[in-house]
Amino acid sequence: xxxxxxxxxxxxxxxxxxxxxxxxxxxxxxxxxxxxxxxxxxxxxxxxxxxxxxxxxxxxxxxxxxxxxxxxxxxxxxxxxxxxxxxxxxxxxxxxxxxxxxxxxxxxxxxxxxxxxxxxxxxxxxxxxxxxxxxxxxxxxxxxxxxxxxxxxxxxxxxxxxxxxxxxxxxxxxxxxxxxxxxxxxxx
Numbered sequence: 001x002x003x004x005x006x007x008x009x010x011x012x013x014x015x016x017x018x019x020x021x022x023x024x025x026x027x028x029x030x031x032x033x034x035x036x037x038x039x040x041x042x043x044x045x046x047x048x049x050x051x052x053x054x055x056x057x058x059x060x061x062x063x064x065x066x067x068x069x070x071x072x073x074x075x076x077x078x079x080x081x082x083x084x085x086x087x088x089x090x091x092x093x094x095x096x097x098x099x100x101x102x103x104x105x106x107x108x109x110x111x112x113x114x115x116x117x118x119x120x121x122x123x124x125x126x127x128x129x130x131x132x133x134x135x136x137x138x139x140x141x142x143x144x145x146x147x148x149x150x151x152x153x154x155x156x157x158x159x160x161x162x163x164x165x166x167x168x169x170x171x172x173x174x175x176x177x178x179x180x181x182x183x184x185x186x187x188x
Contacts, residue, residue: 030055033048033093036096055163058186073097078098152180157174162187170187
């Protein structure tokens with residue numbers, strides 16, 4: 001499998017006292033710069049807000065999710081467009097916000113060099129670790145899941161991790177419905 005998320009490389013495989021040179025697949029990781037364009041005092045402002053390491057692939061979803069979970073935007077409806085800044089450099093994404101989007105950059109308490117680590121690195125205080133995204137107020141306390149569904153989720157997710165199959169080196173996450181059906185899988 002050759003894609004932007006993996007690449008072939010020559011390796012030396014060691015097996016007991018024997019070595020052999022062969023081709024293997026490695027997971028790739030590249031920087032992604034996230035820029036936003038928003039209206040401030042009737043003028044368009046472009047600001048670079050983050051550089052994160054990621055496995056190339058779902059960059060637009062990553063940028064939108066980052067803006068939401070950091071509280072920069074309140075919902076997806078505030079996004080006008082997401083695109084790469086140019087066709088040659090797929091490592092810079094520009095998110096243009098609608099004119100009525102209320103951007104709250106002052107709430108950010110992170111030095112925005114982020115890594116592919118847990119998401120805590122770069123936070124400037126314990127208080128800043130708390131997620132600032134606004135979630136719906138409605139909650140269903142009666143929602144329950146059979147243990148069989150919960151226990152089946154890791155294997156279901158793992159069965160859809162194609163890049164991990166080739167490289168052995170990526171995290172996976174999934175979005176499941178309440179019956180345990182996998183709706184979306186991403187690797188990084």
